[in-house]
Amino acid sequence: MTGGQYDLIEGYFPPGTQTPLHRHTRYWEQLYVLEGEFTIWAGEQKVVLTTGESFLIPVGTPHVVAAIGDQPACGLVIAAPSAFARLIAATGTQDKAETPNMVLFDRISAEIGDEILGPPGTLPFAATKM
Numbered sequence: 517m518t519g520g521q522y523d524l525i526e527g528y529f530p531p532g533t534q535t536p537l538h539r540h541t542r543y544w545e546q547l548y549v550l551e552g553e554f555t556i557w558a559g560e561q562k563v564v565l566t567t568g569e570s571f572l573i574p575v576g577t578p579h580v581v582a583a584i585g586d587q588p589a590c591g592l593v594i595a596a597p598s599a600f601a602r603l604i605a606a607t608g609t610q611d612k613a614e615t616p617n618m619v620l621f622d623r624i625s626a627e628i629g630d631e632i633l634g635p636p637g638t639l640p641f642a643a644t645k646m
Contacts, residue, residue, distance in 0.1 A: 518598060520597055521597060522594055522595060523593070523594065523601035524592060524594055525593045525595070526550070526590065526592055526593075527592075529552075529581075529588060530588050531585060531587055532584065533583055534580055534582030534584065536632050536633075537580050537634035537640060538579065538580075538630055538632050539577060539630070540575060540576070540595070540629065541576060541631060542575065542628065542629035543598075543599050543628075544573060544575050544595065545572075545594070545600065546573070547573070547592070548594070549565045549570070550591050550592060551589065551590040553565065553566050553585055553587070554583060555582045555583075556580070556581050556582075557580045557582075557639045557641065558577050559577050559578060579640055580638075580639055580640065600628070602624060602628060603624045607620050
């Protein structure tokens with residue numbers, strides 16, 4: 517237990533997957549790559565991370581995280597203060613082929629202050645130009 521100070525979560529992305537455009541209004545997020553490659557769009561930045569690299573996403577920053585290549589990616593997510601682990605514990609899956617319960621995902625996301633800003637495929641810099 518971290519006493520609510522932070523969350524530490526291992527995440528797996530199958531090849532070709534990405535998060536929807538979203539932002540965390542109550543916590544920051546840092547991604548550290550264990551294996552593979554992640555592309556992150558955060559605000560107007562785009563970064564490509566490989567094994568051993570990390571990137572900090574400040575509170576309130578619209579972002580997308582993706583494994584856009586043909587290989588899976590695995591990383592550690594550190595989020596502080598603690599909130600994100602609640603979402604993952606409730607909706608995360610151990611089976612890499614299993615689909616999460618999106619109704620539960622949407623409800624808990626709202627409760628912890630996460631905001632979905634666009635449909636899959638929307639990138640942050642496109643949202644900031646609206």
